[in-house]
Amino acid sequence: MDLKQASLQLLLNNRRNAKNFQHTVPSPDTYPYQWLWDSCFHAIILTHFNTSDAKKEILTLVSKQFDNGLIPHMIYWDKESPTDFPIIEWGKEDTSTITQPPMVAYAVWEIYQKDKDQSFIKKVYPNLYHFYRYLLTERDPHENHLIGIMNPDESGEDNSPRFDIPLGLPPKHSFKENTQKRLNLVVQNIECKFDAPFCMRNFFWVKDVPFNSIMVANLRLLAMLAEKLDNDDANYFTKEADAISLAMRRLMLDDDIFYSTYGEAYEKIKVKTWAIFTPLFAKILSQEEAGKLVSNHLLNKNEFWTNFPIPTTSLDEPAFDPQGFWRGPTWIAINWFIYKGLLNYGFNDIAKKIKKSSLELLQKSGFREYFNPFTGEGWGAHNFTWGCLIVDIN
Numbered sequence: 001m002d003l004k005q006a007s008l009q010l011l012l013n014n015r016r017n018a019k020n021f022q023h024t025v026p027s028p029d030t031y032p033y034q035w036l037w038d039s040c041f042h043a044i045i046l047t048h049f050n051t052s053d054a055k056k057e058i059l060t061l062v063s064k065q066f067d068n069g070l071i072p073h074m075i076y077w078d079k080e081s082p083t084d085f086p087i088i089e090w091g092k093e094d095t096s097t098i099t100q101p102p103m104v105a106y107a108v109w110e111i112y113q114k115d116k117d118q119s120f121i122k123k124v125y126p127n128l129y130h131f132y133r134y135l136l137t138e139r140d141p142h143e144n145h146l147i148g149i150m151n152p153d154e155s156g157e158d159n160s161p162r163f164d165i166p167l168g169l170p171p172k173h174s175f176k177e178n179t180q181k182r183l184n185l186v187v188q189n190i191e192c193k194f195d196a197p198f199c200m201r202n203f204f205w206v207k208d209v210p211f212n213s214i215m216v217a218n219l220r221l222l223a224m225l226a227e228k229l230d231n232d233d234a235n236y237f238t239k240e241a242d243a244i245s246l247a248m249r250r251l252m253l254d255d256d257i258f259y260s261t262y263g264e265a266y267e268k269i270k271v272k273t274w275a276i277f278t279p280l281f282a283k284i285l286s287q288e289e290a291g292k293l294v295s296n297h298l299l300n301k302n303e304f305w306t307n308f309p310i311p312t313t314s315l316d317e318p319a320f321d322p323q324g325f326w327r328g329p330t331w332i333a334i335n336w337f338i339y340k341g342l343l344n345y346g347f348n349d350i351a352k353k354i355k356k357s358s359l360e361l362l363q364k365s366g367f368r369e370y371f372n373p374f375t376g377e378g379w380g381a382h383n384f385t386w387g388c389l390i391v392d393i394n
């Protein structure tokens, strides 16, 4: 199969036009709406074909930005689409009122790298500014320089075992129990009108490693976009990126691993997931630290180095389940983050192995949502777009 061509075809098949806005659905049967970080992935993939469609994807996403700057994690452009995915009535009409990992600046930067279209970055910059400002302020009420999430779904890894302790769940529990806990949080969020500092303080105070790593990487690109536009914000965003990196070191680092924290005492959630590799993506490790992390954990056969790496949860965790949603399987977008992180530190040979195994997964099992890290068998949604990131694993 020519994966580049197949990727384009899948994105075209999943393209939707609603109310004059063009976007791509992650999977027509399972996920027939627009999602935040998915749209950023779509835009990154589309830059390999046509920046004009990549721009439309982003403009559609930011068109539903809230007055306070939040960009919602889901937009229900067509509520009638048949799906197993339950429609939740959140606070704000036609959108969820929570967010997702802030990959938008990255996607815009990639678009700009391809066509150097100054007018596009000028157009979208105010949306980016308000989104990242919202995260830097509303999501950090104690000014500790760590950005908080108010529901596990904001991490993009809905039922990752990182959230078991904050949700009061044991390492082994059913999918249903997990969903119920997250839905309870949504009810509480609705009651407190999605006021982030209030919701976080009262119901779910978590500082997640990938969210903060992604924030650092994106703030640095946002600073570069600001520079291209000759405005004065570049310094501000760079300083904030530095401050988050330092706070991550201060509050999350334990020995050689960064752990997410919960509660206002910032207790570390000592569960090893792929999250421990995201500081590579954010370039916040020294070369020596990066080397140790890779050899002690990534290449460790008892942790993350399986036949089809990278499992989302370490094999030696009690929560590990090779078929459990976000609790073990390999996902191509996660491989993409780790691949980019490895390149940041010059680990090109290991990166190449991840590329090769990602290609094998797609050849063997097609565009499935996630894969068994031992056998490569595909699970979850069909015609799922994240596999198309393979065109950017280059």
Ligand code: GLC
Residues within 6 Å of the ligand: 026, 031, 035, 036, 037, 038, 155, 156, 157, 158
């Ligand atoms: C699932 C994933 C989330 C993704 C969404 C749409 O909920 O956990 O990360 O954005 O599906 O693909």
